[in-house]
Amino acid sequence: MSDNRIIRVGISVGDLNGVGIELILKTFEDKRMYDLCTPVVYASDKVISFYKKQLKFNYPINFIANAEGIEEGKLNVIKVWEEMVELQPGTPTQISGQKAFESLAAATESLNKDEIDVLLTAPISKDNIQSEEFSFPGHTEYLESKIDGESLMILMSNDIKVGLVTGHIPVTEVSKTLNKDLICKKIDIMYQSLLQDFGVSKPKIAVLGLNPHCGDHGVIGKEDDELIRPILEEYQEGGKLVYGPYAADGFFGNRSYLKFDAVISMYHDQGLVGFKAISFGEGVNFTAGLSKVRVSPDHGTAFDVAGKGVANTSSFQEALYKGISIIKKRKEYQNLTANTLKTKK
Structure with missing residues (x-):
């Protein structure tokens, strides 16, 4: 994590037909959030714009091609895919699971490159995300395969x-x-x-x-x-x-x-x-034991309320706060242990 920037929280959107994108848009409608972190969402401009229009959000979004375009004070969206996909809020589909994986994979890669400091994962459907590339029972096992640590x-x-x-x-x-x-x-x-x-x-x-x-x-x-x-x-x-x-x-x-x-x-x-x-x-x-920090809300995709504008952001926002707190505590601990005086033999 760079000392010269606000903490960057990378966000994978989860299942496109679940509540993930709604939670993101609702959370970062509050301008105070940008004093705490710089959000970086991994999705596509078309999918985000679809939900932005459906849920009647009017604030601007910074759509970018890669991490070089990240700006503080804005909701940044890195375009992981270009094509428009069919969205059916409330109904898990093969394509919504495939794009959930693409979002997660791109965010994890950015995390390992230190382009972001914390990974916040929106809920996936453990069924439709399964593929040759993702054959894991959940986020935790996938991330353990990609990030150092147990x-x-x-x-x-x-x-x-x-x-x-x-x-x-x-x-x-x-x-x-x-x-x-x-x-x-x-x-x-x-x-x-x-x-x-x-x-x-x-x-x-x-x-x-x-x-x-x-x-x-x-x-x-x-x-x-x-x-x-x-x-x-x-x-x-x-x-x-x-x-x-x-x-x-x-x-x-x-x-x-x-x-x-x-x-x-x-x-x-x-x-x-x-x-x-x-x-x-x-x-x-919270996925402890890894060299990188990953957090998520404690609930699932909530297909029953997806697309209705009624999803509760409490757990998602708490995950955001905890991720920021953990990365700060971890840095403090590393500084303290790195400066410990060595006992002479």
């Missing part, structure tokens, strides 16, 4: 951060996938992210168990006692505040998450059902 999906709000040991896999595969190396890797990524991305000096992390009631001492499964608990004891012996395992239902139900900086969940719905019950509409999806 990823951890974190859903977060002001009250809670939940990271997932296993992500987009069937429930039948969860226990087969879990092992010491994987669990430790995800805990370590969360720990480092709390340090560098959120400024937590001494992270305190809760780890959820796998089975109901954490297995009830082996009656409902042995993974909690034989796999998870010994791992957490090793962390504690090493001086790290990593505790558990906790039964997920009681942990969320009695608001124990408020006592911790973050929570590690063993599988997708175990963590995200609790998270979304607490923070839906205000949550942010």
